Amino acid sequence: MVSPQTSPIEADARATGQRLINQWLASLGTARERGQPVAYVFVMGNAIEILQSFGFALVFPEINSLQTGVRKAAPDFLAKAEDFGFSPDVCSYVKADVGLMLSNMQHPSGVRMPPPDLAIASNLCNVYIKWAEIWERHFGTPAFVLDIPGKRHAEWRSAPDSATRIADTRWVEGQFRDLIAQCEAITGQRFDPDRLAEIEVNVNEMLRLWIEILAFNRSRPSPYNAMLDGLTYMGVLNAYRGTREGVEFMRLLYAEVADKVARGEGRVSNERFRLIFSGTPCYVNLRRMIELFESHGGVFAAADYLTYAAGGLDSAGLFYDPSRPVESLAEVSTLAAQMGLSNHFFSHHTLAQQVKDYAADGLVYHGIKSCRTVATSMADNREYLTSRYGLPTLYIESDLIDPRYWSDAQIKNRVDAFFEVLEQRTLLAKRG
Amino acid sequence: MEYVAGIDSGSTQAKGVILDEHGSLVGQAILNMERNMSTAAEEVFHLALADAQRRPEEIAFTVATGYGRYRVTFGDLQVTEISCHARGALAEFPATHTVLDIGGQDTKAIRIGDAGEVTDFAMNDKCAAGTGRFLGAASFALELPLSELGSLAMQATAPVKITTTCTVFAESEIIGHLAKGHRPEDVLMGMHHAIATRCASLVRRVGLASEVTFTGGVSRNVAMVTLLQEVLGTPLNVSARAQFMGALGAGLYALDQVRAGRRSAHSQEQEVVL
Numbered sequence: 001m002v003s004p005q006t007s008p009i010e011a012d013a014r015a016t017g018q019r020l021i022n023q024w025l026a027s028l029g030t031a032r033e034r035g036q037p038v039a040y041v042f043v044m045g046n047a048i049e050i051l052q053s054f055g056f057a058l059v060f061p062e063i064n065s066l067q068t069g070v071r072k073a074a075p076d077f078l079a080k081a082e083d084f085g086f087s088p089d090v091c092s093y094v095k096a097d098v099g100l101m102l103s104n105m106q107h108p109s110g111v112r113m114p115p116p117d118l119a120i121a122s123n124l125c126n127v128y129i130k131w132a133e134i135w136e137r138h139f140g141t142p143a144f145v146l147d148i149p150g151k152r153h154a155e156w157r158s159a160p161d162s163a164t165r166i167a168d169t170r171w172v173e174g175q176f177r178d179l180i181a182q183c184e185a186i187t188g189q190r191f192d193p194d195r196l197a198e199i200e201v202n203v204n205e206m207l208r209l210w211i212e213i214l215a216f217n218r219s220r221p222s223p224y225n226a227m228l229d230g231l232t233y234m235g236v237l238n239a240y241r242g243t244r245e246g247v248e249f250m251r252l253l254y255a256e257v258a259d260k261v262a263r264g265e266g267r268v269s270n271e272r273f274r275l276i277f278s279g280t281p282c283y284v285n286l287r288r289m290i291e292l293f294e295s296h297g298g299v300f301a302a303a304d305y306l307t308y309a310a311g312g313l314d315s316a317g318l319f320y321d322p323s324r325p326v327e328s329l330a331e332v333s334t335l336a337a338q339m340g341l342s343n344h345f346f347s348h349h350t351l352a353q354q355v356k357d358y359a360a361d362g363l364v365y366h367g368i369k370s371c372r373t374v375a376t377s378m379a380d381n382r383e384y385l386t387s388r389y390g391l392p393t394l395y396i397e398s399d400l401i402d403p404r405y406w407s408d409a410q411i412k413n414r415v416d417a418f419f420e421v422l423e424q425r426t427l428l429a430k431r432g
Numbered sequence: 433m434e435y436v437a438g439i440d441s442g443s444t445q446a447k448g449v450i451l452d453e454h455g456s457l458v459g460q461a462i463l464n465m466e467r468n469m470s471t472a473a474e475e476v477f478h479l480a481l482a483d484a485q486r487r488p489e490e491i492a493f494t495v496a497t498g499y500g501r502y503r504v505t506f507g508d509l510q511v512t513e514i515s516c517h518a519r520g521a522l523a524e525f526p527a528t529h530t531v532l533d534i535g536g537q538d539t540k541a542i543r544i545g546d547a548g549e550v551t552d553f554a555m556n557d558k559c560a561a562g563t564g565r566f567l568g569a570a571s572f573a574l575e576l577p578l579s580e581l582g583s584l585a586m587q588a589t590a591p592v593k594i595t596t597t598c599t600v601f602a603e604s605e606i607i608g609h610l611a612k613g614h615r616p617e618d619v620l621m622g623m624h625h626a627i628a629t630r631c632a633s634l635v636r637r638v639g640l641a642s643e644v645t646f647t648g649g650v651s652r653n654v655a656m657v658t659l660l661q662e663v664l665g666t667p668l669n670v671s672a673r674a675q676f677m678g679a680l681g682a683g684l685y686a687l688d689q690v691r692a693g694r695r696s697a698h699s700q701e702q703e704v705v706l
Contacts, residue, residue: 417514
């Protein structure tokens with residue numbers, strides 16, 4: 001399993017989350033000594049429940065990369081990849097990972113990351129497959145590429161029992177059966193459907209709690225900042241998905257957040273503006289970014305990132321049916337992919353809904369310089385929400401982990417101006 | 433009579449205005465930002481005071497704006513140039529619903545609501561393409577004063593199609609076209625067109641609504657005004673004091689503070705009330 005040992009969980013969920021993440025990273029460094037097989041997976045479209053049922057240690061290269069940003073070590077890793085020949089325009093997560101490979105896998109967390117026995121890629125992000133090919137060449141280990149169909153209709157989810165739903169689920173299930181055979185060959189173990197069902201029960205419980213935890217932030221004041229505390233929570237959601245520790249963590253977090261709501265305790269002592277964040281965060285200047293908003297009394301009550309970036313887990317209420325574990329995993333993975341892949345076509349509706357649900361005063365878009373894909377539809381989205389709902393919005397741009405794209409004076413200027421807009425509106429509303 | 437000051441500490445120039453208690457502009461000054469930001473702001477403040485024939489102690493409140501707003505050590509309150517340009521433009525042209533400001537490093541499009549409030553804004557990101565710096569590079573490459581670029585461009589007969597608006601590569605782009613035998617006015621007109629197209633797209637991002645007021649130093653450039661009117665398909669308001677719009681807006685915000693009973697107190701933290 002992911003984490004072989006955990007000490008008793010303490011009272012503060014964020015500190016616990018950070019400790020769990022560090023513990024998980026450390027456990028990856030000793031996986032080989034324990035004789036544990038290692039799989040590389042992405043956060044979206046990964047079938048990790050199957051891998052967990054075989055006892056694989058899971059390395060998330062995206063998390064390794066973002067951690068180079070959090071630990072202020074990204075420039076060295078990015079430079080190594082660029083010196084090697086990667087263009088500065090290439091996804092900074094890919095470059096940080098290449099930098100890690102060129103650094104003998106010595107990660108800034110102090111952990112020497114193990115090479116994979118198996119890597120899973122999918123079509124959920126347009127660099128995943130090429131990225132997995134880099135692993136294949138570097139480590140000489142196979143990449144298993146999942147093809148999970150998307151959907152391009154106004155209604156993102158295919159109807160239950162529809163021909164599309166049945167065909168797509170069968171298509172993905174077939175691939176999962178192939179993956180299972182490959183896992184059996186690598187580990188020398190027989191597939192245990194009961195073990196998979198057990199993992200799915202845990203995922204369901206984590207998901208049920210997560211949906212409620214997200215909903216708690218509708219309270220005024222918001223008990224946590226979706227783009228600071230929320231990111232730690234999501235890290236645990238990824239790394240401990242389907243585990244007993246993951247369920248325990250979510251229970252602790254639920255209790256803590258419920259308690260804060262009952263006491264009326266907010267993340268920001270003087271909450272003035274409730275905001276929604278759209279896009280991926282800037283991990284290299286995360287604290288600074290949050291400080292720029294919180295200094296004006298602005299808190300991120302919700303973020304679309306928290307609803308789509310945790311693999312099959314999202315807030316759309318997709319639960320597994322453990323009585324048919326492989327088929328259900330295929331069906332949920334398909335639906336999650338449909339949601340992710342067609343997100344560009346309906347995100348304005350989901351964001352408008354979040355604005356309503358969280359009683360938001362404004363929305364902040366964060367474009368990523370080294371990934372234009374995630375910024376797709378932001379301009380249309382912004383126009384829709386501004387013209388249709390008169391909602392104040394702000395577009396800022398930097399990067400996932402590349403500090404060269406963080407221009408503090410420019411970003412501060414835009415954030416200050418955004419709050420001046422919000423203040424003006426408040427004043428006008430008071431005047432009637 | 434009480435007076436207020438508005439200081440716009442920009443990337444290329446510092447601008448200062450002095451307003452009387454009725455909001456009338458009684459003094460103004462402009463300085464190239466060739467020195468320390470704090471001292472340039474102070475210098476421009478004293479020049480504006482001298483222009484208004486007032487003494488520093490007669491200034492009841494000072495608002496600073498622009499990238500250097502936090503470096504204006506005598507500023508009582510900082511307001512971004514987005515709010516200030518909107519405010520200044522509205523003071524000059526009350527029916528303004530869109531402001532386009534082309535400054536030295538930033539180009540911004542600002543949308544204004546019916547109550548005079550800023551409803552949206554868009555700015556160039558990470559790149560000074562389509563800003564005043566691009567013209568600065570042209571002036572350097574052609575060895576012509578900045579103030580003559582616009583009128584020379586207007587003499588173009590066969591404008592060159594310029595494909596890049598990269599400020600860093602502007603010089604080599606110009607030299608390349610000149611080497612091919614194009615006339616400087618035709619190259620210049622091509623450059624102006626490239627900037628105008630880029631700025632127009634920024635305006636469309638916030639939604640074009642008339643009247644449109646063009647502010648900032650580049651609005652003194654006749655070719656840019658002509659081209660923007662053409663590309664946007666609407667006439668543009670251009671004030672004779674277009675460069676001072678940010679400082680004027682800052683001065684008007686200072687006046688709000690005085691009217692609300694606040695007075696300059698550098699040691700005291702002021703609550704931002706716009």
